[in-house]
Amino acid sequence: MTLVQIRGVTKAYYTSRRKDRARVVLDNVSLQFEDNEFICLVGPSGCGKTTLLNLIAGFESPTAGDVFYKGTKITSPSPERGVVFQEYSLLPWMNVLDNVKFALCSSDLSDDEKDNVALRALTMVNLSDSAYQRPNLLSGGMKQRVAVARLLAMDPDLWLMDEPFSSLDEQTRKKLDDDVLNIWRIKKKTIVFVTHNVDEALHLATRIVLFSQSPGQVIKEWNIPTTMSRDPTSSSMIALKKEITDAMPACACADICPIDIRM
Amino acid sequence: MGSERGPDSTIEIGSDRPASLMRTTIIFILGLLITLAIWQIFAWTYNDVLERGVMRFPAPFETFVMLGEFLFEGKTLLGYTIYDHIVASVSRWMFAFALAAVVGVAIGTLFGYFTSLFSIGIVPISVFQMIPGLAWLPIALLLFGLGSNSAMFIIFIVSVVVIIIGVASGIRRVPPVIVRAAKMMGASDLELFSKVLMPYALVDIVTSLRVGMGSAWRVLIAAEMVVGTGVGLGYAITMTKDLLNYVGSFACIVVICIIGLLLDKVLFAEMEKYARHRLGMEEGY
Numbered sequence: 001m002t003l004v005q006i007r008g009v010t011k012a013y014y015t016s017r018r019k020d021r022a023r024v025v026l027d028n029v030s031l032q033f034e035d036n037e038f039i040c041l042v043g044p045s046g047c048g049k050t051t052l053l054n055l056i057a058g059f060e061s062p063t064a065g066d067v068f069y070k071g072t073k074i075t076s077p078s079p080e081r082g083v084v085f086q087e088y089s090l091l092p093w094m095n096v097l098d099n100v101k102f103a104l105c106s107s108d109l110s111d112d113e114k115d116n117v118a119l120r121a122l123t124m125v126n127l128s129d130s131a132y133q134r135p136n137l138l139s140g141g142m143k144q145r146v147a148v149a150r151l152l153a154m155d156p157d158l159w160l161m162d163e164p165f166s167s168l169d170e171q172t173r174k175k176l177d178d179d180v181l182n183i184w185r186i187k188k189k190t191i192v193f194v195t196h197n198v199d200e201a202l203h204l205a206t207r208i209v210l211f212s213q214s215p216g217q218v219i220k221e222w223n224i225p226t227t228m229s230r231d232p233t234s235s236s237m238i239a240l241k242k243e244i245t246d247a248m249p250a251c252a253c254a255d256i257c258p259i260d261i262r263m
Numbered sequence: 264m265g266s267e268r269g270p271d272s273t274i275e276i277g278s279d280r281p282a283s284l285m286r287t288t289i290i291f292i293l294g295l296l297i298t299l300a301i302w303q304i305f306a307w308t309y310n311d312v313l314e315r316g317v318m319r320f321p322a323p324f325e326t327f328v329m330l331g332e333f334l335f336e337g338k339t340l341l342g343y344t345i346y347d348h349i350v351a352s353v354s355r356w357m358f359a360f361a362l363a364a365v366v367g368v369a370i371g372t373l374f375g376y377f378t379s380l381f382s383i384g385i386v387p388i389s390v391f392q393m394i395p396g397l398a399w400l401p402i403a404l405l406l407f408g409l410g411s412n413s414a415m416f417i418i419f420i421v422s423v424v425v426i427i428i429g430v431a432s433g434i435r436r437v438p439p440v441i442v443r444a445a446k447m448m449g450a451s452d453l454e455l456f457s458k459v460l461m462p463y464a465l466v467d468i469v470t471s472l473r474v475g476m477g478s479a480w481r482v483l484i485a486a487e488m489v490v491g492t493g494v495g496l497g498y499a500i501t502m503t504k505d506l507l508n509y510v511g512s513f514a515c516i517v518v519i520c521i522i523g524l525l526l527d528k529v530l531f532a533e534m535e536k537y538a539r540h541r542l543g544m545e546e547g548y
Contacts, residue, residue: 059443079449089444093462093541102458106449154448 001070003158003190004033004056009065011051025051027215028065033158033192038184040201040208041194044249048216049194050086053160056192057083069158079106082156084147084164090135096122096146097131103150121152125179141165141172145179152183159184159191166195177204198244202237203230213249220247291528299323321513330514340511341502343494349518351495352483355411359418360479364472366419367426371471374427375434376460388427396421396482400489410493414486421482422475429471433464465538473531480523 011026025048033039041049054060055067058077067074069081077083090099100118109117122128125145135143144164151159161180165173181204184191195201201208206226210219222244228236306322332338333345340348374381374388399420403413437460445459461468487497496515503511 057443057447059446077443077446079447081447083444083447085440085444087438087440089440091441091459091462102445102450103448105454105458106451150448 001035002032003035003037003070004031004192005068005071006031006052006056007066007068009052009055009062009067011048011055011060012063024215026055026062027217029216029218030065031209031218033190035157035190036188037190038181038204038206039190039192040205041192041211042196042198042201042208042244042248043211043216043219044213045196046214047211048214049196049211050162052216053083053162053192053194056158057081057160079103079154080156081158081160082151082154084144084151084159084161086163086166088135088140088143088147090143090146092135095132095134096127096138099135099146100149100153103154117153118149121149122146124152124183125149141168141176144168144176148176148180148183152187155187157189159189161191161193163194163196166197173200180204198241198248199232202232202241202244208244210244210247219249318507318509321510325510326513326517329510330517333514340499340515341494343499345514345518347494348496348499348515349522351411351492352487352497353522355415355487355492355495356418356479356483359415359483360422360476363419363423363426363475363479367423367471367475368430368468370423371427371430371468372434372456372460374431375464376456378435381431381435385428385431388424391420391424392428396478397485397489400486403486403490409491411490411495413490414483414492414495414497417486417490418479418483422479425475425478426471429474430464430468433467433471434460436467437463462541466535466542469531469534469538473527473535476531477523477527480519480526484519 007030009026009029010024012022012024015021015023029048029052041052043049051060055062056069056074058074058081061075074081090096091102094102097115097118100121101114104114104117107114119128119131122131125148127142127145127149130138130142135146138146147164164180165176168176177200180191180193183189193201193204202224206224208222208224210221211217212219222240224240231237232241303323306320309320310322329338330345333340337344343351370384374384396417399417400413403416407413407416441459441463442455445455450459484497484500487495488501492498496519500512500515503509503515
């Protein structure tokens, strides 16, 4: 089943106060995400990966084109489409458990049931010991695990993850990547994962979508069969990595010239 | 307190709380003594060194003696006890400030949340802010005439402006990612407002209330001096001055300082500490 359909989406932001200049961040992008896929959006910074994720989440709306979720046009954020943000997004005055319970604010569960769901989610990310601590006592990796636990509690069909572990150290990032992979295997959800790290994408994805530099367009897509070995030293992985790296835009200068809009 | 570290790794940390409380108290008392010393030296220079006055400059001792008479011996001032004056001033202040707090937090929140409303609404607020408290006097007199209501109007208008600006900027400082996260989790507009925006802006809201309360208190005394309220500390100051009872004026000023200090140091300092703690701005649990 097609979960997300992106049809000819263009997104531009004004770059001047007088609104006569704009920067095109996404240029006529069309994509389709199927059920139970693990999609990694890869590309240089500033190429519109995060913007695309924001459009799917419903935080922003496209300048042109449409985004559909299960056949309905996306107009606003919804708990059906969970997001793990790049920045820490916990409420500092609530303890970890209450933060996770807040993700259930639109559900009809009783308070006890919410407690149970939240605790189960925290156990899955190994944070049940910290349930009554407040976020300011948590490390960066723990904070992002709480953000993952929120989504586990909400249990959306679509997980949108915007470079969730990019500010963490390498070991922690790898560990959390594996945790996400496990969750994906168990829960059989669809995950759209933004990263600029090709190795991370190769480790996680069933499909890699490579974006060009701004204005962002899809350069190429690769499907990785689940049966394929994920060992980064295997010859097929090395070949695939070379293919992706070669296709990547050579220069990573993200600040491009603004274009003129005649009005 | 402050030593709870989680179930499996709890360690005892020696608390330094009593020591630091003592320290701040000593520093505070020292500050008060310096204030009194400056006052005493000034009065002594004025009265005994320069010998220039027709009137004596009231020194701390005689002021506190008179204050004692007001407070404990039932001596009246302009036909009222000091408590009548205090109650009159404080109740005017509380009423006008409470109204300003409710209106200010409501408008400030709207301004903070709706960017378009902010850019328009902040213009009249900035204009109002530029008007010194007592310059509202003609407007107050036109609207309410002489008396208590005019004083309360001035207090209201001065503090409401401060509160609106403070609350609006507090709400505007809430990180967008927090608002997005709440919306993504399905928070309704009401939940977003009451469970996310308000708690996040709590420190700024408390600070703006604190500043608003201070400016309300100052302008109250000034307003009472000019609008002829009949009773109240500001009225008492200006009348005792006219009757050349300078010691009485000074006693009233001391009362004003004590009330202001109590509210600021005790009530609002605690509220702010609590808010900062909730936001995790202080270290520890």
